[in-house]
Amino acid sequence: MPQKTMRQAINEALRQEMERDPRVVVIGEDVAGGAGLDGEADAFGGVMGVTKGLYGQFGEGRVIDTPISETAIMGMAAGSAATGLRPVAELMFCDFMGVCFDQILNQAAKFRYMFGGKATTPLVVRTTYGAGLGAAAQHSQSLYGMFTAVPGIKCVVPSNAYDAKGLLIQAIRDDDPVIFFEHKMMYDLRDEVPDEAYTIPFGEANIVHNGGDVTIVALGNMVRVAVKAAEKLSEDGIGAEVIDLRTTSPLDEETILESVEETGRLVVVDEANPRCGIAADISALVAREAFEMLKSPVRMVTAPHAPVPFAPELEKLYLPNADKVIAAVREIIG
Amino acid sequence: MPQKTMRQAINEALRQEMERDPRVVVIGEDVAGGAGLDGEADAFGGVMGVTKGLYGQFGEGRVIDTPISETAIMGMAAGSAATGLRPVAELMFCDFMGVCFDQILNQAAKFRYMFGGKATTPLVVRTTYGAGLGAAAQHSQSLYGMFTAVPGIKCVVPSNAYDAKGLLIQAIRDDDPVIFFEHKMMYDLRDEVPDEAYTIPFGEANIVHNGGDVTIVALGNMVRVAVKAAEKLSEDGIGAEVIDLRTTSPLDEETILESVEETGRLVVVDEANPRCGIAADISALVAREAFEMLKSPVRMVTAPHAPVPFAPELEKLYLPNADKVIAAVREIIG
């Protein structure tokens, strides 16, 4: 199977869905780039180059550059979704949710319920998250927990290029508003990605490493960290089952609970801050539903309750890594 | 001691702090009311009447009516806090955070860290939350979890008039940004409230009902629900210790853990939605730190993963109540 980067996989998903359905449009800041200037059109393809080439193929009516107005972008996307388009809007960094959250929290998420089931809002918001680039406190956050908290929203956090393509196509074909989180350190990671379109259903976690001693739940870029830890642990005879959530909402509770029932131990690995996040959410799920099988305290390996620091030395300390996961596992395996 | 409503208690806290410190100003939409019109000045005192009378005493320089521009309100408040004022800004409904979250999430919360400890931002944002008024999906949410998740923010959710006064005075004197959540169904509830100014420290939960069989953690308006449940349970010989969190950030982990170590059982009662909220956060804390003492699964009594419905019959079903708390306790006490 062909090897593709996550950037290519996402681009391919967009391209194929745009070819398939004329209602799919891409909206955002510099999703083409170069508008109103003397150089190349399609100069950027998004600041990460993910949408590159779509403008050339589909033109300005389908690949829509906007001013720096996230509220208007998200609102226009939500409004167009409710009236017949299937927009894919880009929020350059998820940190920018602060300037446009209303259009997700109170508009797109709630249309269907508030309007008694009469609205359908097939909106996808693609956004980037995560630390590692030295981009500091306002460009490095992992804010999927805040979207997971919102009824009416679906929330996707792919961990590799293959999943990214399949989950994004699913997101575009899905009739509910979906927030799609792309880790900015993962765009160049390669994976086997089929050329043809395919979907991965929401709410189905993926077991990416087998083991019977401890369940490690991870998502996005932390899946690699968890797998690395699991591999090292297995060298020492400790079997870790690593579950890649893929989507945080809907959440595949079943796979998590089944695994913990088997292993009796839970470690959640999440790059986000610890309070009211996914790690706490999964821990609480297990404490509610799998308590009887639990042999030891749950552990959360997350960023600390602090903003993301700039200096690379601090940023490295800030992030979860395989050693921290291993330490957490050892603590509860004893 | 004099009986006062929560509205009066909050008003008194504001008045006393404004008298004490000329740097304290109140900012928001219609915090006076009547600007630019032919009727009374100070017509509203906030849409809930909480700031009524302050305009008359302190004038338009200290009680500042604004246009309907929450981003500018929060930003002006944050910027003035960082430069020498001690503003108390009002966000009429916490649901409106969606239009101004950036100024909290990325600005006020992060100044101190981003600027290497050189900024001090003594900002208070007062806001209302909660269902019960038939105000439907966009005016009834309980969003303190999203603020609790943000490092740099302190988050207060008082459960009665006495606490509201002491915690608000503490918030105003505190040097960090504080979000202060007032339940809109509680403004007319009365309590003994001293006339003089006093503070209640942050991060100190309050045990409001004693019992040794189960720990019930609650906050805000849910404390009354939890106490009601505890009282009924005690009639049946079940002893419930009810912990009123008072502040979700900082969180009094010690009091919670000590109680659970005693009772071995945890029920968290929270009006918010269940995913990535305070209930999950507390459950996870206990599953991490008090697992060995835990005798049964934890239970969360929260709103469901749904927007707040309009019809009173549905709204009632939506909200936690004493019967649901009792049922949860019975489930784990068996």
Add this chain to the structure above:
Amino acid sequence: MQLSRDDLRTAYRAMVTIREFEERVAVEFETGDMPGFVHLYAGEEAIAVGACLDLDEKDIIGSTHRGHGHCIAKGCDIQGMMLELFGRKGGLCGGKGGSMHIADLDRGMMGANGIVGAGAPLIVGAGLTAKTLKTGGVAIGFVGDGATNQGAVFEAMNLAVVLALPVVFVFENNYIGEATGVDYAVGSGDIAARAAAFGMPVDKVDGRDFFVVHEAMRGCIERARNGDGPSGIEALSPRYYGHFQGDPQNYRGADEVERYRAEHDCLKIFRQRVIDAKLLGDDDLDAIRAEAKALVDGAVAAARAAPPPGPSDLMTDIYVNY
């Protein structure tokens, strides 16, 4: 005056239906049987009806928290509306939305909105759909004077201009946002001029005069249909009730509302105009009003008799599938 007698009847019917509806809601609300908040539109009827008369089902409107008038002007079912306001099964939103979220997408009514200003970007989205799918439709966004100070509205205007979308902004200046005067809240003192500076034509018109509103909107709608991009009107007309029903309105001058009602009521102006022009007679108009009243009476009776949503409704309509 280019309107046919039928058009005039339609317009008057819509205006008096709004008036009857709102005045009745004021009464019903006071009984305590209607939950939540209601923001009444009485006094501003000529704006909604003038703006919507020429629209059809492919056209979409986006409303505000004060949305009943827009619903009626766009042809929403009166009984469905009243059921919704009472929170009953069969309401336009199944009793889950209420006054602040009343909507009927089948009629091109995208919803009232409890978040001030939030409807403006949404309606730009409706404009994008119309342009992209070449529906021939236009998108009309209602925005209050207070709402014009929201970032969302400013951004929406600019984006509509940048993308040359078939959007019309209707700035409803009723002089007040909640309890704050427009002259205080709008620093420039001029909503139309500030909006025009975003790069589109915006007329300031007397919102009490249906004919003036309708004429100004005709130009805007034509412009949008021709692909010439967005435009707007600022229409001035007072609201007759409080910000929400129950508001003591102590921020208003004494007799202010009485004066409005007596001197420049939009229904009276309309009536005078069509009678003077001998287009419709007193009988015609009275009959229409009586019909409107009967319609509202029936809607209230139906709503009061209808059951509330059932427990099984709590957890439906959150997602299409989950």
Add this chain to the structure above:
Amino acid sequence: MQLSRDDLRTAYRAMVTIREFEERVAVEFETGDMPGFVHLYAGEEAIAVGACLDLDEKDIIGSTHRGHGHCIAKGCDIQGMMLELFGRKGGLCGGKGGSMHIADLDRGMMGANGIVGAGAPLIVGAGLTAKTLKTGGVAIGFVGDGATNQGAVFEAMNLAVVLALPVVFVFENNYIGEATGVDYAVGSGDIAARAAAFGMPVDKVDGRDFFVVHEAMRGCIERARNGDGPSGIEALSPRYYGHFQGDPQNYRGADEVERYRAEHDCLKIFRQRVIDAKLLGDDDLDAIRAEAKALVDGAVAAARAAPPPGPSDLMTDIYVNY
């Protein structure tokens, strides 16, 4: 020309220090030793320096993501800045902020800001402090052309007008926001006129000419100090580097930047002007530039020699107390 020779030296020193600083950062960044992103201000020096020359420590500026020039114009320590950009202990923000969050509140520099437009409401807050505490200070907010389309900026302008605060908005029009031209993104095509429609005077000036900027700002600052409320300038001048360092700039025309540098460079214009007027000589100016270069050299050496923050720094400075 009302400036003394000392003032002119100060202005030129600030301008060339910015230029030397930015051109050196471009080089240092390419080595890979400087973390994160940097957005360079070279080309726009006359704006920051013209805007800040008359300010003192009680005055406060709010910056953008492109903040180095504003820092230097407001008198921030060059070495502290360079340490910060390298993420080292002793940097202006202790290495925790970096280029996008560089700040020095002691110098009245409220911070660069990674959120486009977010600085505008903050600076309105600084204006509120000045007015409330009667500090006599003014608050200057820098806003890019792209940023003028953010709701936060529109709201901030209106609020500053409503409250008549001592605020000056400096709209830095460098023709581009990221990779989008101002003529595309600003629907009206005119930032100054759009801002003026919010109810304050806004001049459009040549941002390459220090003297023009300084003169326009003098009026604005005076106005603010006199309690006459906000105002603004739109100053046009290109940036010489990419949006961020490393940006291929393929959205630009061929030789565009070379032309800017050759034909209308703000340093050259300044130099020509003061030499023609016989106010400063070549020697003066060369000496100042040499000093600036030496200062930057020293700062880079110090930064490269400095240690990074230590592990104990990770969890400090989150709260004053917790």
